Every structure is written in structure tokens, then in C-alpha cells.
Amino acid sequence: MGExxxxxTETRRRRDDxxxxxxxxxxxxxxGMEEHMMSTEPEVKKTFWQRVKEPGSVWQIIIAALSAIxxxxxxxxxxxxxxxxxxALTAIPGTLxxxxxxxxxxxxxxxxxxxAIQRLRKMTQSGGKAGKLARWTIGYYVVTxxxxxAHSCILVGLVWSKLMQPVSGxxxxxxxxxxxDIEERKEFAIHDVVVDMFESLIPANVVDALAxxxxxxxxxxxVVIGYVIKPGGALMxxxxxxxxxxxRIITILIYLAPIGVFFLxxxxxxxxxxxxxxxNLGILIGGTLTGMAIHLFIIIPIIFFAVVRxxxxxxxxKCSPAWITAWGTASSAATLPVTIRCVLERGVPVTVTxxxxxxGCLINMDGTAIYFPIVVVFMAATQGIxxxxxxxxxxxxxxxxxxxGTTPIPSSSLVLTVMIAQSVGVPIxxxxxxxxxxxxxxxxxxxxxxxxxxxxxxxxxxxxTGIADEDKDMQYTEELSATSDSxxxxxxxxxxxx
Numbered sequence: 145m146g147e148x149x150x151x152x153t154e155t156r157r158r159r160d161d162x163x164x165x166x167x168x169x170x171x172x173x174x175x176g177m178e179e180h181m182m183s184t185e186p187e188v189k190k191t192f193w194q195r196v197k198e199p200g201s202v203w204q205i206i207i208a209a210l211s212a213i214x215x216x217x218x219x220x221x222x223x224x225x226x227x228x229x230x231x232a233l234t235a236i237p238g239t240l241x242x243x244x245x246x247x248x249x250x251x252x253x254x255x256x257x258x259x260a261i262q263r264l265r266k267m268t269q270s271g272g273k274a275g276k277l278a279r280w281t282i283g284y285y286v287v288t289x290x291x292x293x294a295h296s297c298i299l300v301g302l303v304w305s306k307l308m309q310p311v312s313g314x315x316x317x318x319x320x321x322x323x324x325d326i327e328e329r330k331e332f333a334i335h336d337v338v339v340d341m342f343e344s345l346i347p348a349n350v351v352d353a354l355a356x357x358x359x360x361x362x363x364x365x366x367v368v369i370g371y372v373i374k375p376g377g378a379l380m381x382x383x384x385x386x387x388x389x390x391x392r393i394i395t396i397l398i399y400l401a402p403i404g405v406f407f408l409x410x411x412x413x414x415x416x417x418x419x420x421x422x423x424n425l426g427i428l429i430g431g432t433l434t435g436m437a438i439h440l441f442i443i444i445p446i447i448f449f450a451v452v453r454x455x456x457x458x459x460x461x462k463c464s465p466a467w468i469t470a471w472g473t474a475s476s477a478a479t480l481p482v483t484i485r486c487v488l489e490r491g492v493p494v495t496v497t498x499x500x501x502x503x504g505c506l507i508n509m510d511g512t513a514i515y516f517p518i519v520v521v522f523m524a525a526t527q528g529i530x531x532x533x534x535x536x537x538x539x540x541x542x543x544x545x546x547x548x549g550t551t552p553i554p555s556s557s558l559v560l561t562v563m564i565a566q567s568v569g570v571p572i573x574x575x576x577x578x579x580x581x582x583x584x585x586x587x588x589x590x591x592x593x594x595x596x597x598x599x600x601x602x603x604x605x606x607x608x609t610g611i612a613d614e615d616k617d618m619q620y621t622e623e624l625s626a627t628s629d630s631x632x633x634x635x636x637x638x639x640x641x642x
Contacts, residue, residue, distance in 0.1 A: 199399040202465045208402035209409055209468055216413025226414040235411035238472075241404030244397055245478040248390050250357060252481060253502045254366045255387040260498035261370025262380070277609050281500050284601055285508040286544075291443060292510040293543045296435045297517045297536045304431040304518060308424050308525035359477060360506050394481040401465070401482065405472035412584060425578055428522045432586050435514045436593045444510075444600050452607045456600065459490065463599045470595035474588045476505045479595050487602045496606045504598035509547040511593030515586065516543035519561050519579055524570045535568040542567055 196203040219226060264277065347353035347361035354362060373380055397404075445456035460467075463486040470479040480502065487497050517539050524531055531539075546560040561579065562572055 200401050204402040205405055205465055205468045208406040212406045212409035216410045219414060231411045231414050238404050238407030241400055242473050242478055248393055249477045249480050251386060252390050253363055255383050256498040256502055257363055257366035258370035258383050260495055261367055262375060263495040277499060277611060280605050280608050284605060288510055289513050289547055290544050292439050292513040293540045296514040297540055299435055300518050300521045301536055304427055305521050305525050307427050310526060310528040363506060401469055405469060408472045424526055431518050432515055433589060436511055436589055439510055439514060440593050440596055444597060448600050448604060451604050460596060466599060467592040467596045471588045471592040474591050476591055476594050480505050483595055483598055487599055490603060492602045492606050493611050496611055497602060500602045500605055501598055504601055508598055509594050510597045511590035513543050513547040515590055516564055520565045520570060523565055523575050526575045527573060529570060531568060538568055539564060
């Protein structure tokens with residue numbers, strides 16, 4: 145057998161010597177190059193129907209969302225009232241899917257942040273750009289949030305407040321069942337929120353922070369652990385193994401995304417009573433959606449094009465699974481696995497993705513920042529109150545502060561709305577109940593805007609910092625993609641596949 149092997153080897157060597165070129169010789173010396181060459185061969189273009197049939201494809205999610213909206217609107221307009229039991233039962237599949245997504249978010253944030261900090265430490269030791277990544281990510285998030293609040297206040301002050309009309313005393317009367325909630329939320333002062341936000345950065349009990357889903361505290365804890373953990377040690381290998389298991393679970397959940405999105409959207413539309421939407425409420429909804437559209441389709445794309453020099457709208461469409469899922473779940477945290485997948489497919493390096501996306505999920509809330517000013521002005525205008533310039537400045541500052549970070553207060557956005565309104569002297573009336581009633585609907589658009597801005601931010605920060613993955617990271621998270629080659633190539637060189 146040894147002689148046969150030797151003859152075979154010599155025959156192959158003669159054939160290679162006679163037919164080889166400099167390029168093929170170079171390829172032969174690189175391990176795994178044959179597999180790479182096979183993966184880079186031009187693929188057969190798939191038909192539209194083949195793309196639709198791929199499990200968890202964007203087209204399946206879009207079709208599911210549109211079908212749910214159509215069915216929900218048809219039922220809402222044709223039936224006087226949908227029975228609560230029907231709403232509860234049809235929501236079960238979507239609720240289970242959403243709970244499964246939330247279950248993997250916490251371990252995903254922990255493992256992703258630990259591994260990201262490990263890579264940043266290595267970059268720092270080799271003269272890398274770890275500090276630059278942190279500064280640009282946090283700075284970008286803060287600046288875009290301020291821009292979102294500022295242009296929202298300008299639009300509200302110059303346009304929407306002029307269209308809103310004062311309402312009668314009966315409509316301003318607070319219902320008995322709402323008085324207790326309003327009085328409870330009035331007890332929170334704005335400085336208490338600031339104190340709570342900073343205290344939530346450092347958990348007094350790490351186990352309690354994990355049990356209560358205090359994501360900001362968990363993220364800070366993961367950063368510390370990622371910095372002090374021993375590279376290549378047993379604990380680090382355990383973190384990598386946990387992350388691999390999470391990726392497999394997420395793959396299954398992404399395949400089920402069309403079903404989950406459908407059963408999340410349809411039951412919520414059953415609760416929408418279009419006949420009750422009056423002029424003021426219509427302006428509130430229209431003004432909020434217009435402000436978000438301006439931010440998402442004009443301001444952020446201008447920043448994106450100025451930095452990346454590529455088509456922002458094409459990138460946004462390619463990341464549609466993320467913001468469609470965000471619209472369906474109304475939760476940036478639950479959408480985090482899908483957001484990470486979309487960002488990696490756009491070629492963002494693993495290190496940047498693991499740092500910017502989980503952090504943006506917690507502090508990059510541009511949609512929420514746009515929402516606060518118009519709600520405060522809505523409650524003021526319906527009472528005939530006109531805010532002054534100084535009031536708008538206060539609203540800008542408080543809205544920026546309130547939208548950054550997650551406070552440990554139940555129904556935090558509604559609580560913060562009460563506090564911001566009181567800080568500029570706007571009494572809380574029965575119109576607050578209207579805001580609460582429609583909040584579930586607008587919250588979906590806020591979440592979609594927040595997630596969309598996270599995807600833009602990851603690519604922008606990548607371009608600014610110039611960070612690229614190492615060779616060992618090229619194979620990262622193959623399980624996230626339905627076709628394993630797409631992610632194998634996407635994050636490999638830190639190139640933006642916009």
C-alpha cells in the first residue's frame with residue numbers, strides 16, 4: 145500500500161507541475177483554499193418562488209405581516225366588537241414565539257458582550273481600535289438621539305400643535321379607574337429617574353438582575369466579566385459553547401418568524417377601533433409616524449451616505465427581517481437575534497456587531513425620543529396650553545435622558561411621559577387615557593425605527609473605525625443563515641455588503 149501511495153503522489157505531482165500556473169501554485173499552498181474557491185463560485189440565481197420558500201425568508205415574513213394586517217382590518221371594520229376570548233386564543237402562537245425569543249436574549253447579550261470585550265482587549269494589546277469603537281458607538285447613539293428629539297420638537301411646535309384643538313371638559317375628565325395609575329406615576333420625580341437609571345448600571349445582586357431581566361445591568365456585568373475572564377480558559381470555552389447552542393436555537397426561531405409575526409400582529413389589530421380615532425388622535429398618530437419617517441428615511445440616510453457612500457435604502461430593505469420582526473413583536477430585545485443576523489449578513493465584523501447591536505438595543509431609542517415631545521404637546525394642546533421655547537428646551541433634554549437606557553419602572557415610557565409633562569406644567573387629564581389606549585399601536589413603529597437605526601449604526605461605526613475581523617472569525621455563526629455560505633463570507637473581511 146505504501147508503494148501505491150508513493151506512485152499516486154508522484155503522478156499527482158507531475159500532473160500539477162505540468163499544468164500549474166503561479167496562481168494555482170499559490171492556491172495549493174493555502175490550506176482550505178479549495179473550499180474557499182468553491183464557495184466563491186458564481187451561484188445559480190434563484191427564482192422568486194425559491195426565495196419565498198426558504199425557511200424564515202424575508203418574503204415569508206412580509207407576506208405574513210401583510211396577511212395579518214389585512215385580516216385584522218377586515219375583521220375590525222366588519223365586526224362591531226371582537227370577543228376577548230378570540231383575541232386571547234389567536235395570540236397564543238405569537239406569544240409563545242415571543243417568549244422563546246425573549247428567553248434567548250439574556251444569554252445572547254451575556255455571551256456576545258463577553259466575547260466582544262475579549263476581542264477588544266486583544267485589539268488594545270496589539271495597538272487596535274477598541275477605544276475608538278466604544279467612543280464612536282456611544283457618541284453616535286447620543287448624537288442621533290438628540291437630533292431625533294430636536295427635529296421632533298421643531299415639527300411639533302411649528303406644525304402639529306397648530307392643528308390640534310382643545311377638547312370639552314367631559315373629555316378632559318379623568319376616569320375613576322385611571323386616577324390611581326396617574327397618581328402613582330406622579331410620585332416619580334424626574335431626578336428619581338436619573339438616579340434610578342445610573343443605579344441600574346451596577347446591580348446590587350447579579351442573580352437578581354438576571355432573574356428580573358435588568359438588561360442594562362446584565363450588559364455592564366458582562367462587560368466586566370469579559371474584561372477579567374481568562375482568554376482560552378475553561379470558562380471562556382464554556383461561554384463559546386453556550387453561544388453555539390444559542391445560535392442553533394435562534395436558527396429554529398428565525399425559521400418560525402413568519403408564524404410568530406402573523407399571530408402577534410393580527411390579534412392586536414382586532415383591538416383597533418378606527419371609528420373612535422378623532423381629529424386630535426389622528427394628528428397624534430400622523431405626527432408621530434411623520435416624525436419617525438423623516439428621521440428614518442431622510443436624516444439617518446444622509447448620515448449613512450455621507451459616511452459609507454452607499455445606498456442607505458437598499459441596505460434598509462435588505463435588513464427588513466429585523467424591522468418587520470420589531471414591528472410585530474414591539475420589542476427591541478426580542479428582535480435582537482434577528483437584528484444581529486441581518487447586520488452580520490451585511491458584512492459588519494463580528495466584534496463591531498457584538499458590541500454595537502446589543503448596546504443599541506438598550507440605549508439607542510430614536511423612535512422613543514421622537515414620541516415623547518408630540519405626546520406632551522398633545523396633552524397640552526387639548527387643554528388649550530401653548531408651550532414656550534424654554535418648555536421645548538426642557539422637553540428636549542428630558543426626552544433625550546429618558547430615551548437613553550431602560551429604567552426599572554413598570555410601563556416606563558408611560559411613566560416618563562407623565563413626568564416630562566409635569567416638568568413643563570402640563571396637567572394630566574383624561575387625554576392621557578387616550579395616549580395609553582393607542583400606545584400599543586405606536587410602540588410597534590417606535591420599535592421598528594429603533595431597530596432600523598441600530599442596523600444603520602453598526603455599518604456606520606464599522607466604516608469610521610475601520611475594524612475588521614481576524615481569520616478565525618470568518619466562520620462565525622454559520623447557524624444563523626439558512627445557507628451557511630452567506631454568513632461564512634459576509635463577516636469575513638469586515639466589508640459592508642450593503
